[in-house]
């Protein structure tokens with residue numbers, strides 16, 4: 091059974107391995123760890139006590155910004171991402187947020203469909219937002235909560 095809990099320092103290495111397996115241009119390890127240290131909020135999803143996914147977000151007053159969400163490849167489309175996003179939304183409400191913001195790669199149709207299922211709306215396209223070996227535009231999406 092899935093269990094959602096706060097990410098702690100000892101979870102970071104496993105979460106980072108999932109990030110590398112699922113993100114075409116993953117955060118660097120330094121980015122990943124410093125995100126934790128600067129106080130971004132993060133949750134993990136465990137199955138039989140093994141981390142299979144995570145979500146990282148920041149919160150500032152009435153807005154939460156979803157920075158990263160991933161579920162390990164072989165366990166996608168089995169509800170874990172939804173549980174993580176629902177938990178993040180619930181926590182954000184408790185923190186006083188009224189809106190969730192995010193950017194997603196235009197080519198990442200699966201993730202866009204996932205967010206649309208949660209009623210996120212498309213706000214804008216930011217051209218050439220993602221650079222490097224895997225360039226892409228960003229779709230900016232938001233959800234009023």
Ligand SMILES: CC(C)(COP(=O)(O)OP(=O)(O)OC[C@H]1O[C@@H](n2cnc3c(N)ncnc32)[C@H](O)[C@@H]1OP(=O)(O)O)[C@@H](O)C(=O)NCCC(=O)NCCS
Pocket residue numbers: 112113158159160161162165166167168169170171172173193194195198199200201203204205207
């Ligand atoms: C996006 C992601 C976190 C979703 O997690 P998940 O556990 O697979 O999602 P769920 O099983 O909860 O899916 C819920 C619904 O979202 C939609 N959805 C999820 N993945 C989808 C896909 N690849 N294609 C189309 N719809 C999808 C479906 O409607 C799905 O319901 P259904 O399976 O009953 O049809 C996961 O696919 C992932 O880790 N992707 C790689 C990393 C990534 O792209 N992160 C987002 C960066 S912005």
